[in-house]
Every structure is written in structure tokens, then in C-alpha cells.
Amino acid sequence: MAFPREATPKYLLLIGATLACSALALGTAFAQGTPTPQPEAPATAAEATPEAGASDVAGGNGDAASGATAPEDAATGPTAGQTEGQRGAAEAAAALAAGEADEPVILTAPKPDARRVYIQDPAHFAAVTQQYVIDGSTGRVIGMTDGGFLPQPLASTDGSFFAQVSSVWSRIARGDRTDYVEVFDPETLQPTADIELPDEAFRFLVGTYQWMNALTTDNKNVLYYQFSPAPAVGVVNLEEGKFDRLLEVPDCYHIFPASPTVFYMNCRDGSLARVDFANGETQVSNTEVFHTEEELLINHPAYSPQNGRLVWPTYTGKIFQMELTAEAATFREPIEALTEEERADNWRPGGWQQTAYHRQSDRIYLLVDQRDEWRHKAPSRFVVVIDAKTGERINKIALGRDIDSINVSQDAEPLLYALSAGTQTLHIHDAETGEELRSVKQLGRGPQVIMTHDMDS
Amino acid sequence: MNSATTLRSILGALALSAIGATGAWAQEKITVPTEEGVAATEVPADAIVVNIAKMKYQTPELTIKTGDTVYWINNEVMPHNVAFKKGVVDEGEFRGDMLGKDEAYAITFNEAGTFDYFCTPHPFMRAKVIVE
Numbered sequence: 001m002a003f004p005r006e007a008t009p010k011y012l013l014l015i016g017a018t019l020a021c022s023a024l025a026l027g028t029a030f031a032q033g034t035p036t037p038q039p040e041a042p043a044t045a046a047e048a049t050p051e052a053g054a055s056d057v058a059g060g061n062g063d064a065a066s067g068a069t070a071p072e073d074a075a076t077g078p079t080a081g082q083t084e085g086q087r088g089a090a091e092a093a094a095a096l097a098a099g100e101a102d103e104p105v106i107l108t109a110p111k112p113d114a115r116r117v118y119i120q121d122p123a124h125f126a127a128v129t130q131q132y133v134i135d136g137s138t139g140r141v142i143g144m145t146d147g148g149f150l151p152q153p154l155a156s157t158d159g160s161f162f163a164q165v166s167s168v169w170s171r172i173a174r175g176d177r178t179d180y181v182e183v184f185d186p187e188t189l190q191p192t193a194d195i196e197l198p199d200e201a202f203r204f205l206v207g208t209y210q211w212m213n214a215l216t217t218d219n220k221n222v223l224y225y226q227f228s229p230a231p232a233v234g235v236v237n238l239e240e241g242k243f244d245r246l247l248e249v250p251d252c253y254h255i256f257p258a259s260p261t262v263f264y265m266n267c268r269d270g271s272l273a274r275v276d277f278a279n280g281e282t283q284v285s286n287t288e289v290f291h292t293e294e295e296l297l298i299n300h301p302a303y304s305p306q307n308g309r310l311v312w313p314t315y316t317g318k319i320f321q322m323e324l325t326a327e328a329a330t331f332r333e334p335i336e337a338l339t340e341e342e343r344a345d346n347w348r349p350g351g352w353q354q355t356a357y358h359r360q361s362d363r364i365y366l367l368v369d370q371r372d373e374w375r376h377k378a379p380s381r382f383v384v385v386i387d388a389k390t391g392e393r394i395n396k397i398a399l400g401r402d403i404d405s406i407n408v409s410q411d412a413e414p415l416l417y418a419l420s421a422g423t424q425t426l427h428i429h430d431a432e433t434g435e436e437l438r439s440v441k442q443l444g445r446g447p448q449v450i451m452t453h454d455m456d457s
Numbered sequence: 458m459n460s461a462t463t464l465r466s467i468l469g470a471l472a473l474s475a476i477g478a479t480g481a482w483a484q485e486k487i488t489v490p491t492e493e494g495v496a497a498t499e500v501p502a503d504a505i506v507v508n509i510a511k512m513k514y515q516t517p518e519l520t521i522k523t524g525d526t527v528y529w530i531n532n533e534v535m536p537h538n539v540a541f542k543k544g545v546v547d548e549g550e551f552r553g554d555m556l557g558k559d560e561a562y563a564i565t566f567n568e569a570g571t572f573d574y575f576c577t578p579h580p581f582m583r584a585k586v587i588v589e
Contacts (some may be wrong), residue, residue, distance in 0.1 A: 200543065229542045229550065230580050251581035268581055 084140060109133060109142040112159035112186045114411040114456035116142075119419060119426055120153045121444030122208050127173040131164070132443050133189070136415045136452075139428055139438035143189045147182075149173075150205050152213040154222060157305055159453040161186055163238075165203055165213050165224045179203050181222050181236045193241050201226065201234045201246045208449045209299050210353060211254045217305050218260040225255060233263075235277060247282045249275055256303050256310055259326035264310070266297065272322065272329050287329050290320060298349065298376070302357035302364070306410075306454050311357045311364050311388065313337060315376055317349050319364065321388060335391030337366045337384050346370045350380045352421065352448045353405035358414050358431070359454060362388045365416065365431070367406055379404045379422065383434070397434030399427070407450035421446040486546045486568045489553075490526070494560035497530045504528045504563075507584070509537045509556070514576075514584035523588055526565040531556040539564065540577045552577055 082090075095102075115136035123129045129151055133143040151166035163183045170176040179202050183193040197203065204212060204227040213224040221244070222236040231251055235244040252265035252273045261278035270289035275282065291297065297320070301312040308324040317337035323330040338347045349355075349368050356365040364387075369380035379402035385395040397416070405419040408431050416431035424447055426440045500506065505525055508515040510532040521527060531537050539553040539562060553562050555577075566572065566588040576582035 228577065228580050229540065229575060230583070 108187045109189060110135065110187070112453050112455070113137075114453060115409045115415060116159075116186075116453060117407070117409070117415075117417055117426070118153055118155060118162060118449075118451040119440075119443050119447045120147075120151070120208060120449035120451065121424075121447040122150055122449070123445040125150065126445065127169070130444050132440075132447070134426065134440055136409055136417065136428055139426075139440050141440060145184060145189060150208060152203070152208060152224065153449060153451050154213060154215050155451045155453050156215060156219040157217070157454050158219065159186060159455040160219065161192065162451075162453075163215070163222060165197075165222065167203065167205065177202070181224075181238075183238060193238065195236055195238075195241055195243060197224075197234060197236070197243050201232075201243060203234065204228075207299075209254065210449055210451070211256060211301060211303055214255040214257050214263065214305070216257045216260045216263070220260065223255045223257065223263060225253065233265075233275065245280075247275065247277050249273060249282075250284060250286070254301070256324055257305055258308050258324040262326045264322075264324050264329060266312075274329065288331075290322075290331050298354060300353045300355055300405075302355040304357055304359045304454065307359050309357060309359070309388070311355055313349050313355055313366055315348060315373070316343060317347070317366065317368065319366070319386070319391075335386065335388075337364070337386055338368060339393075342368075346372070348373065348376065350376045350378050351404045351406075352377065353407065353419075353450060354380070356406050356408045356416075357388070358408045359410055360412060360456075361414070363394065364388045365406055365408060367403060379420065383416065383418070385431075395434060397429070399429070399434075400436070401427070403427070405448055405450050407452060409452055409456075410454040411456040417450045417452075419443075419447055419450055421448050426450075486566070486570070486572075487551070488565045488567060490563050490565065492554060494554045494556045494562045497559045497561045500528045500530060500561045500563075506530055508532050509576075509582075512579060512582060514582060517584040518587065519585070520587040520589060521566060523569055524565065524567065525588070526563050527586060528561050528563045529553075529556070530561045531558060534558045537576045537579065537582065538562070539574050541572065541574050545572055545574070 117134050117136045119132040119134060121130050127149050129147040131145045131147060131153060132141050134140065135142050147164055148166040148168035151164040154163040156162065161183050163181060165181050167177060167179045179197040181195040182191050184190065185192050204225045206212065213222065215222060220239050222238060224234045226232040226234060226246065231249050233247045233249055233255060235247060237244045249265060250267055250273050252267035254266050255263050257263040262274065262276045265273045265275065267273050267286065270291050271286040274285050295318065296315045297312050298315065301310060303310045310322040310324055312320045319335050319337055321332040347368055348371050349366055350371050351367040354367040363385055366384050367380040368382050368384055371378060381399050381402060383397040383399060383406060384393060385397065387394055399418050402420055402422055403418040404421045407417045408414040414431040416429040418427040418429060424441065424443045424445065426443060427436055428438045429436050505521055505527050507519060507527060507529045509529060512535065519527065529539050536555045536557060538555045541551040543550045556562055566586060569588050572586045572588065574584060
């Protein structure tokens with residue numbers, strides 16, 4: 001174990017300085033705005049430029065660095081009159097007019113909340129990758145973290161940290177391989193732990209599946225999957241900052257924690273495995289078989305560790321739901337996300353992260369479109385919203401574009417996140433109405449995974 | 458996909474030829490007659506065979522005698538192989554050649570013991586050879 005690595009935020013410093021210069025150059029048009037010489041607590045857009053009027057972004061966490069990476073037309077509602085760049089320019093111009101000196105500093109991100117969203121970009125299997133930390137309320141990039149090859153992101157349910165399981169090589173994409181778990185402070189984005197995994201416990205290198213790795217419900221252990229040479233789950237103790245052990249498991253995949261020492265997996269035989277690794281032992285048992293060989297469960301189920309609900313669609317949109325507790329798994333009556341008429345008209349789920357579950361409202365969101373049976377990884381243009389209890393259709397949202405991944409914030413008035421790997425853009429919608437509120441562009445090369453903190457309960 | 462064990466066996470054989478000794482390779486737990494798979498038609502009629510089909514080794518537990526040679530024959534188009542984890546037949550791992558349909562791979566077991574093996578791309582395919 002080694003602490004901590006060279007801080008990445010140097011680039012934030014550079015970005016901040018660059019933005020300050022750009023803002024000064026661009027800001028003359030706004031120099032008539034009310035001066036707000038408060039560099040430690042930047043003013044809102046409305047304060048800086050009263051003529052801009054009300055804006056969704058007003059009242060946000062106005063740090064300069066975020067504006068540098070936010071697109072010029074991002075974070076704007078239909079009536080908003082000011083972009084992030086314009087806001088930053090106005091602030092800088094006002095500061096200049098007030099005689100404020102430019103004092104470049106390393107910024108911190110605002111405290112995590114339920115609307116913070118992480119966008120992981122596997123970058124089409126590139127050797128190095130990036131993750132974007134975004135304030136969903138404003139659509140502003142508030143930070144970034146670097147990763148190695150196909151890193152698996154993790155977010156604590158309480159917002160106290162986020163982490164990743166990653167892999168690097170001594171010569172970029174060749175040479176000696178090092179797998180490690182990296183934990184980040186959610187405000188400074190500094191690594192607070194860097195825990196190396198032993199060679200015999202290397203992780204599974206695979207297209208990023210949200211639940212192939214997980215945090216235990218007490219956020220004290222990272223559980224990661226190993227595919228070869230035999231199915232296993234690695235345990236990394238975050239409290240002690242060290243690799244604990246490799247648990248032998250049956251031919252099962254994915255990890256769904258139900259307690260500090262119990263998690264479930266989906267097995268090739270059609271059952272779930274319950275794994276208890278308390279007290280240095282590994283106890284495995286299997287549930288009943290809950291689906292047939294013809295019912296193909298997708299790679300991207302939704303799961304809430306907060307209430308143990310597992311939502312697992314098939315290629316046709318049949319949804320299996322389970323309640324996972326430390327003691328047992330309870331299976332609900334499956335529901336159909338699509339009507340008989342829709343299925344007959346070639347409507348099927350498709351994309352990458354196709355499923356989202358909102359715990360407080362008990363609603364399921366599923367990406368769907370009309371498609372051939374074997375085009376299940378192509379993007380979709382619609383989201384169906386379903387009452388998880390009754391199976392009733394609540395809404396069918398037309399996204400208006402090709403979307404690969406969705407998720408929702410877990411606050412009472414959730415946002416629907418819709419991510420396009422093709423355009424590298426996150427579109428942020430009102431989950432109730434489906435209306436698009438704002439978007440964030442330039443998110444790497446092929447962003448695919450959306451992760452949030454479920455901390456608003 | 459070649460085998461370090463096989464390579465060492467070949468090098469070892471050359472070394473043994475050179476020095477005329479015989480004891481150095483008595484510790485080898487397995488030897489592999491050919492590094493690459495061969496046509497199933499070349500498998501001797503009286504050979505000990507484990508067929509591979511429907512994503513399974515058809516004889517999940519096979520008992521043989523020391524010095525016996527086992528032939529694995531892949532009966533399906535899905536490629537399969539025979540692999541051992543680190544420490545089973547050597548300090549390192551052993552990864553046999555991938556077999557296409559109707560190809561065979563042979564391993565001679567030189568020591569008594571239980572040898573668990575698996576298919577490299579299909580780790581859920583597992584079986585064992587017990588050598589008495």
C-alpha cells in the first residue's frame with residue numbers, strides 16, 4: 001500500500017488560470033454588471049449579470065475551473081440567457097473592474113449531494129481513461145479523475161468517498177501489470193488510499209459493468225470480480241488499507257451486497273448465489289432457478305444497496321425483481337416493461353447501462369427502442385418508466401436522440417441522466433416530465449457508465 | 458498459447474541427450490508429446506480419452522495410472538483447451554493449446570496426485586485427473 005500519489009489537480013490550476021485569462025478577454029461585454037469581488041465565494045450568475053435573468057445555474061457552486069470544462073451551451077434551460085463561459089467571463093471582468101488580483105489556487109469540488117453524477121469513460125478500451133465528476137443540478141464538470149485500463153467505478157452510499165478498481169502497465173499497454181484500488185476524497189479529489197492487488201488476485205478486465213464490483217453496505221470493503229482462472233471475488237479492506245483475500249465462488253457473475261458480509265451473484269445455472277464471507281470463511285448457497293435458458297438477462301441490471309432491490313431485465317424487457325437481504329433473496333412476480341403490441345412491433349431494450357431504479361418512488365427506468373433482436377447494444381431513443389410494484393407504465397419518454405446509458409439521481413425530484421457514447425454528451429432530464437434541462441458535452445471518447453450517490457434518504 | 462512446461466521439456470530433453478543423464482526430469486509432473494493439437498484421427502484406438510462437448514468435459518473425474526497419457530478431443534466448434542492453475546503441474550500456470558472441432562491434445566501424467574484443470578476462456582468448465 002502506498003499513500004498518496006502525486007495529486008492530479010495541477011491541471012485544475014492550469015485550467016483555472018487559463019479560464020481566468022479567457023474570461024478576462026471575453027468579459028468586457030459584461031463589465032457593466034454588478035461587481036462581485038468575492039473570489040472565495042463566487043457570485044451567482046444572476047448577481048454578476050442581472051440582465052441574464054433567472055437561470056437554472058444560478059445559485060450553483062460557482063468555481064472557475066468547472067466553467068473551463070463545461071461546454072458553452074451547457075447548463076442552460078430554455079429561458080436562460082447565459083452560458084457557463086459567459087458567467088465566468090462576467091465574474092472575472094467584475095473582479096478586474098473592482099481591482100481584484102488574480103490569485104490562482106487549486107479548487108475543491110462542492111460537497112457531494114444526491115445530484116452529483118460520475119461519468120466513466122472506458123474510451124473504447126484505451127489504456128488510460130477518465131472519469132468526469134458533474135453537478136447534475138447545474139450540468140457543470142466539477143472535477144475529473146484519471147484511471148487505467150477499464151477501471152470499475154464505485155461510489156459510497158453516504159457520499160463520503162468514491163473509488164475505482166483499476167489496472168496499469170509499466171510501459172503503458174505492455175510490461176508489468178499492476179491492479180489496484182484507489183479511493184478519492186470527494187471534495188479535493190485527492191487519492192486517500194492506493195491499495196495494490198496481488199498478482200494471483202488480478203481483476204476481470206471487461207467492458208465496464210456497473211455491478212461487477214461493489215462496496216459492502218457499510219462502505220468498508222471493496223468487492224471485485226475475478227473471471228480467470230476461476231470465478232472468484234476479491235475483498236479489499238478499506239479500513240485497514242489492504243487486500244484481504246480471494247473468495248472462491250461458483251460459476252456466477254456480478255456482485256450485489258446485502259450486508260457488510262453478504263452479497264449475491266447471478267449464476268450460469270439460472271439461480272442467485274448467496275455468499276457470506278464473515279469471520280474469514282466463505283459460505284455459499286444457491287437460490288431456486290428463477291429464469292430459463294432462453295430468458296437472457298442483460299449485463300446491466302439496476303441495484304439499490306439501500307433497500308436491496310435488484311431489477312434485472314431480459315433482452316425482451318421482461319423484468320425480474322428480487323429483494324436481497326442478509327438472510328435470503330425473495331423473488332417478485334416478473335413484470336413486462338413493454339406491451340404485447342410493442343413487442344410484436346419489435347420494441348426491445350438496448351444500449352449499455354439500460355436500467356435505472358429510483359428507490360424513493362419505487363420506479364424503474366428502461367432504455368428501449370425498435371430494433372432487431374441481436375442489436376441489443378445499439379443505443380435507444382426512448383425510456384419507459386414503470387411502477388416497480390404494479391408493473392404499470394407511468395411514462396414513455398422520447399429522448400430525441402441516441403442514448404446508450406441511463407441512471408437517475410436518488411433525491412425526491414430525480415433527474416434522469418441520459419448518456420450518449422457516440423456524441424460524448426450527458427443529457428440531463430427531469431425524470432418526471434422527461435423534459436431535457438441541460439447537457440454536458442466533451443466527456444471523453446466513449447463515456448458509458450453513470451454512477452450516483454444514494455444519499456438523500 | 459504454447460506451454461512453458463513443454464518448452465522446458467524439450468530443452469530438458471536436449472540437455473539430457475547431451476549429458477546422457479536420466480534423472481533430472483523425473484520431477485516433471487506432466488509431459489506434453491506435441492505442443493499443438495493434432496487431428497482426432499491421430500488418437501490411438503486404445504487411448505484414454507476425455508471428450509469435450511456442450512461446454513463440458515464429458516468425464517469430469519478421470520482416474521489413471523502414473524505414466525498414462527490422456528487425450529482430450531473437442532467435439533464441437535467452440536474452441537476449448539486444458540489449463541492448470543499455478544502450482545498444479547508446475548510453479549507457474551500451464552495453458553494447453555486451443556482445440557478446434559475434432560482436434561485432440563495429449564498430456565502424460567508422470568506423478569501420482571489429483572490434477573484439477575479448466576478451460577482458459579471458459580473457467581466454469583472444470584474437471585480433474587486423478588493419477589494413482
